[in-house]
Amino acid sequence: MRLLRAWAAGLPAYLWSGWGAIASLLLLFAAWEAVSLIYGPLVMPDPRSAFGTLLGLIESGAAWPELAATARRAMSGYALSLVAGSFLGLLAGLSMTASMMSRPLVTVLMGTPPIAWLVLAMLWFGASDGTPVFTVFVAAFPVIFIGALQGTRTLDNQLRGMAEAFRLPRRMMFTDVYLPHVVSYLFPAWIAALGTSWKVVVMAELLATQDGVGAALAASRSHLDTAATMAWIAAVVGLLLAVEYLVLEPIKREVERWREQGR
């Protein structure tokens, strides 16, 4: 509740500070328009027709089911990796041996391209929801795992000694010393993993499913409909930006106010 109020109160100032970001986005649109003027609408439709197509898709109601299917898969995979990655990362961080052993494994996971996982997932799960959900999970898991692992590994011995000297009970040890520290590592990892999930799910859908934004992109590609392609891309990126900058970033600012530099 306190968090919600702080979020609402900070929003106007935060949005105001976004003018710079909006200006640079408009520069991008200008470049986009320039490219479409030079190469013609088949290679690159101009922004107005792309957004017009998107508006048409939304008004006709065609956009929502696809977006909902994509969001459902992305969020399922993301939620799984969030729970498993946080929990296992914390556990591994508690033991020196476990963290030493898990590091190379996680590096292997991180280094394997998502497309390779997607091929495997298609063999295992076929055209079901399992394919994109699994691919998202595998792509997002190591990011969160590493965040949780580092959070536990870097717990400060000095603060622990201080907490002992002031005879903090076990519960306070957790809520006042361990948790805030670990969350400060976990939260950025959660945000990074969300971006990864959203990108990977579209890729997985493109190759493996019959519905969702990825499938719609595949269809527009086969119709050589670049305006629709750009419309779908704009929808996916816009949604990600909205979630990240309107919801997660303000929460992060509020939660990590103690990290702010300067005054």
Add this chain to the structure above:
Amino acid sequence: MSVSCPTDTRPRELRVDGLNHAFGRDEVLAGIGFRLPAGEVAALVGPSGCGKTTLLHLAAGLLTVQEGQVSNGFDTTAFMFQQPRLLPWQTALDNIALGLKAAGLARAERHRRARGIGLRLGLAPRDLDKFPHQLSGGMQSRVALARALVLAPDLLLLDEPFSALDVGLKEELYRLLLDHQAARAMGVLMITHDLMEAVRLSDAILLMAPAPGRIVCRFELDVPAAQRDDAWVYRHTAELLQNAVVRDAFGMPPLMTGAVAAGAPAAGEQAAETPVTGMPAGGSHASALRLVATPDPALARSVSRCGG
């Protein structure tokens, strides 16, 4: 922690007897014994690595006693570390109130007490709402001192808390500490390797020597700390620095001037083997200067060792 036990009838004092401690095969402390009654400020002085911090942690119950006895008859004990060690994610006010929260006090009450002591230690009201990284080093030290004093401890253990501060700040915090100490008859055991700080603040100075860490002698200062002026502190610090036992403990060569050094050969680095003038001479010399070396019975072993 073998610290608080309000119902017992032990005297209000910290008593350490025959304390030995080792980390693995390294003997860190050997035969440590002293007594710190309520209202007394004692300084543990000695070169780096002579086990001062280990001794303080044993006294605080942060380490387990291996051999010997630590008995703490004070009701509440607070500890102040060398670094502020504040929780970076809590405001100064919440940091000060940490120990009260651990003791189960309600939020409003612990904030009221924390605010009171914070203001008394020279923190501005808006400083209390800041996070540690927004405060200067001196302000962080005040917060750390407030966090210890807000518990209204009977015994305060200090591990070189002022070593990183400038002279002006040190003086101010000394004064705040002494005011608080005198008002509550608090026992204070502090580590320092700054002899001037020890002479400025303490009623007794316990001199430690390394390898293994042991107390080699005890100086008593019979002028109340509040009545000492700068000249007094300088004079007695210089006095202490000329004392043969002190020079030996810090590995300094014996003085070559004056009667004291007349019989001493130039020994160079082998301080441990350098003959030092014995306690009696030091004692009679110092009593006129109010620095009294007392061969405490508990210290007899180590004193006789350093007295030759």
